[in-house]
Amino acid sequence: MIRYLSLEFYKIRRRGVFLTALLLCGVEGAWTAYSVQSYFEENGANLIWNNLFTNLAMLHGLFLPLAIAVLSSRICDMEHKGDTWKLLGTAAEPMGKLYFAKFLCTFLLLTVTLVLELAALLTFAAWRGFPGPIPVGLVGKVFLGTMLVSVFVLALQQWIAMAVPNQLVALIVGMAGSFLGLVGALFPPQVRAFLPWCGYAELSSVQAVPLGDHEWQYLAMDPNIVPALLVFVLGIIVYFLGKRRLCRKEF
């Protein structure tokens, strides 16, 4: 497997794939920092960590489906452009392993990008003087939940990017996912349950409790990781469906 994975990284040289992902997540991180900064100036340190990671979770819903669509598209499109699946097929390598290698390559790039973004935000928090130690539990749950939901998004995007040579289709699906991820929090829970992209918003760690007319109280809460787990299971199913499709494809 290491051989196939290193081959994927070798193939993406000079494509600027990592930089593209970094750019998108950089914008996301900057936006998160700006939102938190505004909150900090108005409300001080009250629930500041929760605010940071709730903002991040919300913006993940907007940015990550698009970032993953772009990443996956760049990595899969080279096979369409050069008609190389035929070559790889005649090279007598199991197509399933090649498919997994692509998935893993994209997943690792995404993970590194998100880790760098997280590190940048924690550095920002330290610089702004956020109180107390870093809430490792909160950070861990949000990060884990993000990766679990991203498995579904990546599985779907890779399936589309490999099945349809025109990458515009994959990008449109990515944009639709971004839209759903952003507005998903506005849908009632019964609707959100059927929209896996809303899994990012479910990682919110702030609960708004209505007190009366136009008055709200914000309470800290533990992010709910169960929806992310369910989306992850769906992602595994989507992955195997996509892999089966490729393995049965005729060239």
Add this chain to the structure above:
Amino acid sequence: METIVSTEGLSKEYGGVFRVKHVDLQIREGEVYGFLGPNGAGKSTTMKMLLGLVKPTQGTVHLFGKQMNDKNRVEILRQTGALIESPSYYGHLTGMENLRVMQKLLDIPEKNLREALRIVRLENQAGKKVSHYSLGMKQRLGIAMALMRFPKLLVLDEPTNGLDPAGIEEIRELIKALPQQYGMTVMLSSHLLAEVDQMATAVGIIDHGELIFQNSLEVLRRKSAHYVAVRTQDSEEAARLLERYRPKREAGWLLLENLSDAAVAQINQQLVCSGVQVFRIEERQRSLEEIFLDLTGKEGAL
């Protein structure tokens, strides 16, 4: 000689239409097998079925004595190299990097890369991005990728496509030498019958999905009977006089088949005695293109 490739009743259906029908191929070890056919005859589809890129609707494929199936396909194809339809490549990588992709995938020694580049004469272009290659250079790269493993069976779909005459000559000589030099069996498809004539030791002709001829080139040539061509000063009168021989007319010549020496002498005497001047009497044999035209009803070179 061991049979390297054999198919039985190989067929492929698309949308209710059989593109390949009951093809029984036999390719022996050390042959250069020319697979001929007009456009859309089913050559590429057949080759893809041999390599497992396309699943047959019916029939079986045996490579190296083993029946191809999902379980052993990978193991069997380790002994093959192929260039199917257009060359495959990563345009953003250099020629050498493209070969390294295959090297990493197949765990091929470094010296094979150098040798493959040398054989196809791409050593000086190996550092250029493939997106900057000409069509001929891309074709050579595709051949190099197929050759890299120095496989037992090499399958080439129109290997001289896009090459200039010098390049065609080089590839032709290369293919001819592969069985002796590297112990390879080669299957190649081509539309250029003159190419196949100069390279192949065995020929299969496919038309409308059916294999209509399969044997050595010698047998194919022997299939064509010799015929006599006569040119006279008055071909109309000559044709009338020789009506019982059922002559065909072509560009001022009368073509007569199945004539003994005695019959030729008799024809000559008849024409001269009837006052028709005889300019030429020639014995001819059909070219490979004419045989192909007879078999398929199409032009031999496209």
